[in-house]
Amino acid sequence: MGVGSGGVGGPRGEGEGEGLGRSGGRHVPLWLLEGSTGLVGGVASTLASHPLDTVKVVMQTASGPAAALGALGAARSVVRQGGARGLYVGVGPPLLGNSVDAFVLLGVWGLVMNDGFGDEGLRGAELVGSAPLSHALVAGAASGVAVSLVLAPSELVKCRMQGQLSLAPSVREASSLACLRGILRDAGPAGLFRGLAATMAREVPGCTIYMLAYNHTHIAMQRLLADWSPAARTSASALVAGAAAGGSMYSAVLPFDVVKSRIQADPRADPSVWRNLLALHAEGGIPSLWRGFGPSVGRAVLSNAVSFLAIEWARKALGI
16 A cells, blocks of 8 residues: 555555566456455454453343443453453354455455446545545445345354353353354254344445545544654554544444344344334433443454554555
């Protein structure tokens, strides 16, 4: 991307012919390289933020007196019942899913914006505001649908594993693989996509907010830190813009994340997104729709700051 280019999914610097952008005189599609950096970001972000995700799901799926626990109380409950390892319960599926998710998100966004519309991903200071918002909405919707198809199965297994933390150890699934087998045994392959509608309700608008927030914040940070060294400027911009992207997205779409957690954690739960929203509102009004806000947004800020820092390093290594 280079220092002056501003964000993900856009034009290359002047050294375009160096690095993996071209291989043996053959042009490698930019969307494929962009997507590949997401694999690195997905691993880094999952390892950094999974404990907060566990706390979030425990808070969102709790009922009765446990529903009144704050983030700290939920974390203590997890550690008390499963030890420190309990904070990483169910980490396997999201480690894979988030990596593929980031590959798909950056790849599809780049494919639509670069190859579809020729807007070069809304990045580069000279492109601020020059691409129609309608292009970003189309790219966000396409990315959200694609990402949902990847995330729904992995997050289903994760939520099932995390939702069992309140059960006695003897009745919990022994591993993520055992949980996956149980879902396939009970509901078949279609059962892996339980909660897909809620996932799409979160990801379709969320991906648009996410990418616009990242690109525009990154551009602003590049300008603000113009006197910094290139390496420091790129790293700082990635951290701040990644945090802004994650925080903006989850602040906006958290009610759908709460609904998704409820649907996926309990196989007996009503699968309707709308009826779950109404039920949540009936239980506790508007605040219940943002249950787990602290750990959800905190996790999103941390994971995406780490993710985009890793992505920028990967971009530098790939020469894009």
